[in-house]
Amino acid sequence: MLKNKKTVMALSLLPQYLLIRLAAAHPEFVEQYYSNGVYQWVSKLFRYVLGWLPFSFGDLVYAFGILYMIRWFYKNRKRLRKDTKRWFVDVLAAAAVIYFAFHILWGFNYYRLPLHASLGLQADYTTEQLVNVTNKLIIRANSMHAKVSENDTLKVVIPYHKRAIMQRAPKGYDNLKQVFPHLEYHPKSIKKSLFSYPLTYMGFSGYLNPLTNEAHVDALIPAYKFPTTSSHEIAHQLGYAAENEANFIAFLAATNHDDIYFNYSGYAFGLRFCLNEIYNRDPCLFEDMVADVNLGILKNYDEVRSFWVAHQNPVEPYFKSFYSNFLKANKQDKGMESYNYVVALLVNYFESKTF
Ligand SMILES: [Zn+2]
Known part of the structure; x- marks a missing residue:
């Protein structure tokens, strides 16, 4: 079940990519519904939750993320040969989550009106x-x-x-x-x-x-x-x-x-x-x-x-x-x-x- 879920997540990269290309072709839409819509709420929510902290929470997330990645690649280095397909599914599923989060939380702003x-x-x-x-x-x-x-x-x-x-x-x-x-x-x-x-x-x-x-x-x-x-x-x-x-x-x-x-x-x-x-x-x-x-x-x-x-x-x-x-x-x-x-x-x- 979990394996299937991961495959679906990994495969979601393609429709995600196409959706972003579609958004890129419609800056008015992005401007109105994302930059002046969804993004306003999402960004404020994060600033309410994390803005008061005197240190950067995001930097800790980065540090933890980098350490986790190094550890994961080290621990799974042998799987790359023995279990190549699933190794790639794991990596692509993680990439798909990050790609999705990046665009929903901020990245669509690249496609707004100049x-x-x-x-x-x-x-x-x-x-x-x-x-x-x-x-x-x-x-x-x-x-x-x-x-x-x-x-x-x-x-x-x-x-x-x-x-x-x-x-x-x-x-x-x-x-x-x-x-x-x-x-x-x-x-x-x-x-x-x-x-x-x-x-x-x-x-x-x-x-x-x-x-x-x-x-x-x-x-x-x-x-x-x-x-x-x-x-x-x-x-x-x-x-x-x-x-x-x-x-x-x-x-x-x-x-x-x-x-x-x-x-x-x-x-x-x-x-x-x-x-x-x-x-x-x-x-x-x-x-x-x-x-x-x-x-x-x-x-x-x-x-x-x-x-x-x-x-x-x-x-x-x-x-x-x-x-x-x-x-x-x-x-x-x-x-x-x-x-x-x-x-x-x-x-x-x-x-x-x-x-
Ligand atoms: Zn800058």
Whole structure:
């Protein structure tokens, strides 16, 4: 009986896969019934149950899961030859459960409408528009920098503990929900990762556990990154799976926050994407424009860059390419490059804004 059940579970991978392909072809349906329907309930339930715990429950699940898998493969290593068929049924049945849980609890969000479509923004922009918005962001970032720094050559040091920054991040969403009701964030569930060391060496500053709906920030990254990274992970938690969209929403949440350090971190974050894109298009223009940015802001950028350089190692590219392929498998065609697509959202959103 149990054996039959396992076979059925293993075979369910195929219809599951087809169902997901079908969902991928109908983003309006996913947007309405999953992202703004089922997911809202499921994610809130998990955040109510686990959000109050001061540590990451999901990290313990991961640790236990990995140990269990290693033990299982070790104990069943001989079966692979002697009982090959059932060995594969066992493995595929387990994979089917994880695949199902991943999609129901979070993964379908990869197939929702693109954010520019739900916000009514264009997806394209010209270099002229990009320069215009970048100039606005330079003015804004410089003025925030001037408010929190005594001198335009000093990098900003956020005077709060990292945990306090993380706990304050939801406030930006409180302000944002006046304009975008979809971005209401309650209850919260944001934690430092128990695996911050390995995470740093893998090259990731945070992640959302799709099975427990807990958002995690790498505890080791510079405090200056905490406002935007916390806000980015919250955006994932709200069901914005795409990296570019989570970055754009993080920018909005940090720049709409009541706290000036969040505002600074947010504007500097958005500006960096735009400057990178200017550099891609015209390095000479980049040199001209970057000369207008306060030296202290560039020092904050450098602080982050140095942090990642210091933790570079031979295996990091493998994790990055694994994640990139994971995104591609989930219909994020550009993989990790889609991080830069945030510029299109920034430009189209800010074009009409006057500062
Ligand atoms: Zn992300």
